[in-house]
Amino acid sequence: MSDFVLAIDQGTTGTKLHRLHTDGRFQTLDGFEHRQILPAPGWVEHDPEELIGHLNGCIGNVGNAKAIGIANQGETVVAWDAKTKRAIHNAIVWQDARTNDAIAALKQAGHEETTLARAGLPLDPYFSASKLRWLLDHVDTARQLHKQGRLRLGTSDAFFLDRLTGTFATDVSTASRTSLMNLETLAWDPMLCELFGVPMECLPDIRSTADDFGAVGKVPVTANVVDQQAALFGHGCRHAGDAKITFGTGAFALCVVGAKPLRDVGSGLLPTIAWRLRDAAPAYALDGGVYNAASAVNWARGLGLFGDYAEIDSFAAASAISRDIAFVPALSGLGCPYWDRSAAGMWLGLGLDTSKSDMMQALLEGVALRAGEVIAAMSRLLPIGNRISIDGGLAKNSYFGTFAADVLKRNIIIPASTELTGLGTAQLALIGAGLATVDTLPPPPAPKAQLNPQGRIADEHRMKFHTAVGRSRNWR
Known part of the structure; x- marks a missing residue:
């Protein structure tokens, strides 16, 4: 044993x-x-x-x-x-x-x-x-x-x-x-x-x-x-440009930078410590947070917009943003890169024909589009790899994952386990206990899936969402 x-x-x-x-x-x-x-x-x-x-x-x-x-x-x-x-x-x-x-x-x-x-x-x-x-x-x-x-x-x-x-x-x-x-x-x-x-x-x-x-x-x-x-x-992010996004209560994108902090005040991104292993030099990262992700989904469920999570795993209609329906997930304000607590969550483009399904489709897309804003900001500061690994509750949603791949313009990796926080903590404990080094950690299992971008999200859709974000600001 x-x-x-x-x-x-x-x-x-x-x-x-x-x-x-x-x-x-x-x-x-x-x-x-x-x-x-x-x-x-x-x-x-x-x-x-x-x-x-x-x-x-x-x-x-x-x-x-x-x-x-x-x-x-x-x-x-x-x-x-x-x-x-x-x-x-x-x-x-x-x-x-x-x-x-x-x-x-x-x-x-x-x-x-x-x-x-x-x-x-x-x-x-x-x-x-x-x-x-x-x-x-x-x-x-x-x-x-x-x-x-x-x-x-x-x-x-x-x-x-x-x-x-x-x-x-x-x-x-x-x-x-x-x-x-x-x-x-x-x-x-x-x-x-x-x-x-x-x-x-x-x-x-x-x-x-x-x-x-x-x-x-x-x-x-x-x-x-x-x-x-x-x-x-x-x-498994170890090198500069390696990035992940956790779509939990909020959506948190982190990217490894290297041995020195990367500062750019205008980007709205946060230089932070990734980790330090014993007496080694610290590893730095860039961090960008979106306050509401799964919390927005659970809020909508509480409102009665859907019952079972299977109901929002796929949608028959074209993307909501392509149909001019947008949701800004600013229920707790806007995090990176805006840092605006006066912003409020809102749907735009609703009509008499808008259904609960349309509203939920827009909500999922809004979380992905906000994460896309963060990754775009990161990409302007350092090269981000063409693969981004995601975890958290929303990583289990098929529609969300495929839409996120299009928004991020990168291959989305779905790990075999969604408990990456627990895995990373355990790996760090192994290192701290002297039972492993970074190079001798046991390899993770093969990814569960890879979702590739299909080019279904155009720049005009990103700009429309950006306009929606602008309308949510200074509301409170």
Whole structure:
């Protein structure tokens, strides 16, 4: 029997447990869904104790594992008591927009140049820093604990690690999503911490992605990583120009850049850390996020536009955009390359003859067309390969996959497993545990499918969608 490691993927809607053997066998063992808490319009929270309960449920299956890797939500934040290790407020999720006004004030004061220069990130409520400041400003217990030297602030992974292993740490990929880490020094930046009003002494230690993060019992935690970077690794993207798109709650495109960050403020793309393996130099990536993908589909299902997912797997009609029907998936605003939270989701081109099926076809196309805008922006900065690997729930939809191939003008690779975040996390845990190197990782199974572009999406369709996006902006 070969050795194995476990990977815990703690995502936006649930937590999954996976097992990877050194001979390459990969299995999903368990999963838990958690509540989405929506206290006010634009606010999204999770119960940290519920999340910890699910992680503990996964850890109950450790068995003879050699190591554990943990993937996290990225920009989601928690505040907790260093002594009791109990959270003092619900986690504020990456989707949350409660700090819009604070971000607008920082922009008006001319501070975005500083965040772009030092963190590589624009000013947006998406990132962690303004959420952490909100906790200090609005949670009395946070201020009291800070006075007592007991306040801990961080992304959700730091809370998990502190609670499970007693190690107060995060990794460079996660820290690079906070707007508080300097992208060059890989350390908390005093100027950024002062700008956002986040006390540096309350923040966790920053470590490599494959590193020592303590142990659960006798099993070491040897990898900690943002879920999207984990998926990038799991897709097998290792060289400059290798790209993947995860169509989960949102759509997140990442492309490997190399050993130095690639900055271009005008592109709207985010330079970020892909991973760092022990003491090796970090690998950088370009990131472009679309806030709503599967979340838009599930929202439409809740409205009664369809019942079974099989209903939207194929459509008899020509593409909706070719029939002048468009949907802009800006239900939470527009991410890359616009960074516009004032934008709103909308259908355009509806008539008395428009059906539910037409609306859903346009919705799926809108998600793909938004991803196409991100990849087009990336292509202007570096050569993107002619193959893009995709995963996430929407990767299972036949119509979506074929339409995306036409939009992206590239071959779409559908991996054999859709659990690429779990696979990448497990691979990083193998490396962190010294059981493999990048070159000796077990090879992934052959892809499930390759979808080739058929040239059915013309430039005029892209321009029509771009016009629709423009109409969605400044709506709120």
